Amino acid sequence: MNSVINIMIREWKRILNLKVFYLVMLVVPAVLFTFYAFIYQKQEAKHLAFAIWDDDRSAISRQLTFLLEQKESLNITRRVYSEEEVKRLINEGKILGAVHFPANLQKNIYSRHPSTVTLYTNAASLVPAKMIYKAVAEVIITGSTGVVLQKLVKTGMKADQAMALANPIKLNAYQLYNATYNYQEYLVPGLITVSMQMILIISCMLALNYEWKTETMEELYHSSNGSVINVIAGKTLAHLVVSWINFILIAFVVFPYFDIGVPSATGKFFVIYTFLSLACIGIGMFISALFKDVMLSGDVALFYTSPAFVFSGFTFPRWAMPWYDQYYALIMPYTAFLDGFFKVYYMNLPLRYAQGDLIKLLIFCAVMFPTAILLFRRQFNLVFDEKKEAKLID
Numbered sequence: 175m176n177s178v179i180n181i182m183i184r185e186w187k188r189i190l191n192l193k194v195f196y197l198v199m200l201v202v203p204a205v206l207f208t209f210y211a212f213i214y215q216k217q218e219a220k221h222l223a224f225a226i227w228d229d230d231r232s233a234i235s236r237q238l239t240f241l242l243e244q245k246e247s248l249n250i251t252r253r254v255y256s257e258e259e260v261k262r263l264i265n266e267g268k269i270l271g272a273v274h275f276p277a278n279l280q281k282n283i284y285s286r287h288p289s290t291v292t293l294y295t296n297a298a299s300l301v302p303a304k305m306i307y308k309a310v311a312e313v314i315i316t317g318s319t320g321v322v323l324q325k326l327v328k329t330g331m332k333a334d335q336a337m338a339l340a341n342p343i344k345l346n347a348y349q350l351y352n353a354t355y356n357y358q359e360y361l362v363p364g365l366i367t368v369s370m371q372m373i374l375i376i377s378c379m380l381a382l383n384y385e386w387k388t389e390t391m392e393e394l395y396h397s398s399n400g401s402v403i404n405v406i407a408g409k410t411l412a413h414l415v416v417s418w419i420n421f422i423l424i425a426f427v428v429f430p431y432f433d434i435g436v437p438s439a440t441g442k443f444f445v446i447y448t449f450l451s452l453a454c455i456g457i458g459m460f461i462s463a464l465f466k467d468v469m470l471s472g473d474v475a476l477f478y479t480s481p482a483f484v485f486s487g488f489t490f491p492r493w494a495m496p497w498y499d500q501y502y503a504l505i506m507p508y509t510a511f512l513d514g515f516f517k518v519y520y521m522n523l524p525l526r527y528a529q530g531d532l533i534k535l536l537i538f539c540a541v542m543f544p545t546a547i548l549l550f551r552r553q554f555n556l557v558f559d560e561k562k563e564a565k566l567i568d
Contacts, residue, residue, distance in 0.1 A: 177399050181414075184397060185381070189416060194384070199377045201415075203369070203420045210365045214358035221249035222302050225272035227260060228253070232280035235296040238291075238317045242273070247320050247329040257294075264296045271306040305355070351520050360520075362434055364488050367422055367447070367515065371454050371508045372479040373503045374417060378458020379475040382550055383466050393555060402551045406543060410455050416453040435519070442518040448512060449535040453507035456497045458543030463549035482508045510534035537540025 189195040226242070228235050243250055251269065254260050260272045274292040282289040287385045293310050295303035382405070385391040398404040421444060429435040435443075458475070465471040483489070485503040492500050492509075503509045514528030525532075 177397065177401065177404045178408045178411070180397055181394070181405060181411045183396075184414035185409045186415075189412065191386070193382075194380060195377060196374055200419075200501065203373060204423060206369055207366050207424060207428045209435065210362050210369075211358065211428055213404045214362055215432075219302050219305055219355070219357070221248055221511065222247055222333050223251045223269045224248045224307055224366060225252050225254045225260065225263060225269045226250055227257075227272055227274040227429070229277040230275045230279035234280040234317070235275040238275065238313060240314045241317060242310065245313065247305050247309045251288070256454070257436075260294050265322055269296075270299060270302050271310075273310055276511075299353075319337065356469050358432060359434055362432070363429075363515075363519070364483070366428070367450070367511065368486070369489075370417070370420060370424075370447075371450065371482055371511075374413065374418075374451055374454035375458045375461070375479050376472070376475050377462040378413055378455045379471045380460060380468065381413065382462035382546075382553070383468055383471055385461075386466060386553075387468055391553070402547050402554050404556075406459060406547055406550065410452075410459070410543075413455050413458075414448070414451055417455075418448075421447055439519045439522045442522075442528075443515070445525060446514045446518060446528060446532065446535075449532050450511040451505055453511075453535045453538035453542070456539045456546065459546035460542045460549070463546045463553065466553065474510065482498065482506050485509065486512045488512060507535055507538050510538075 189199055224242070225240055227238065239250070242248055252263075254263065254272060257274075260269075260274075262268045262272075272294045274294070276291070277288060279289050279291070291314055293307065295306050297303045349355075364429075385394050394405060398408070425440050425443065429438075457478075461471050461475055461478075467473065481502075485492070485495070485499060485506065486509045487503065492503055495503070510531045514531030517523045517527045517531075520523055
């Protein structure tokens with residue numbers, strides 16, 4: 175036990191003294207987490223540049239325009255007069271969408287003929303396009319219902335009866351867990367946690383093989399009494415404590431400052447975060463034990479961690495991906511973490527709902543740590559063999 179504690183303290187000293195460690199593990203997280211939070215400081219996509227193309231110029235088209243102006247997500251910046259102008263302004267990035275009220279809109283409505291309102295959006299900006307569609311659809315549905323209601327009331331029908339005919343089915347929509355479509359609330363925790371996976375794996379993939387580069391492997395051999403298990407255990411505890419320091423930064427500095435997250439779920443977040451940290455440390459140790467060459471292990475770690483956010487299902491559902499991509503997603507701990515994170519943090523469900531995801535993270539630990547021990551024993555044997563050979567020469 176004393177040997178494990180000594181190695182843990184020794185590893186902390188290396189982390190604080192070696193630039194390759196303290197930059198990645200302590201400096202980069204603070205800068206990166208704050209940077210991510212500031213990117214989405216506006217939180218919601220509001221006041222999206224929008225244009226009106228009104229060929230009708232009637233009381234109804236003016237009323238619909240007025241209703242569109244009341245939508246917080248839209249900012250009507252200009253009037254246009256042709257489809258070519260709409261496309262040009264969208265291509266130039268001056269507007270994100272436009273609506274076309276056709277000629278004879280009011281006349282067709284009063285004569286009980288259908289009339290088509292056309293919406294143009296820039297689908298290259300997917301989320302703003304959907305928000306524009308939502309706002310315009312609400313206005314058109316409301317306006318259509320209002321027109322029918324007015325016509326029925328003018329026939330002498332009572333207002334409540336007219337409303338029942340004009341709008342026979344009411345839809346109540348409840349947006350759960352991110353009701354305002356808040357980018358900061360939704361994206362920042364995901365970006366921060368996927369960054370932590372990358373930081374932990376990259377730092378730990380240097381934990382073992384970097385001893386060769388600093389010519390301290392023999393010192394490590396003596397400190398551990400020649401025990402590979404002592405080395406892995408001590409270094410794992412050291413890196414886990416540093417990951418907890420970053421958790422404090424995330425949960426008690428960044429999130430409160432930017433008013434992000436669910437404070438009541440912090441304890442559950444800590445539990446699943448710790449499981450993620452152990453899984454990532456295990457993977458990093460495995461890579462470090464597998465490749466003695468530091469550059470090669472770095473390339474492998476970057477190749478492995480870089481696509482985590484894409485394959486995890488955070489922005490696109492995994493079930494819609496090709497089967498081989500779904501299997502690739504399963505070999506990354508962030509995928510299991512994210513499934514549990516949504517449940518216990520965003521939805522604030524009891525921890526038992528993430529039991530299956532925690533088991534998956536434990537499987538990573540159960541496979542990676544023993545494998546790292548077996549692989550690193552070969553490197554330790556080299557130190558032992560070199561010492562033995564030196565004694566024979568003497």
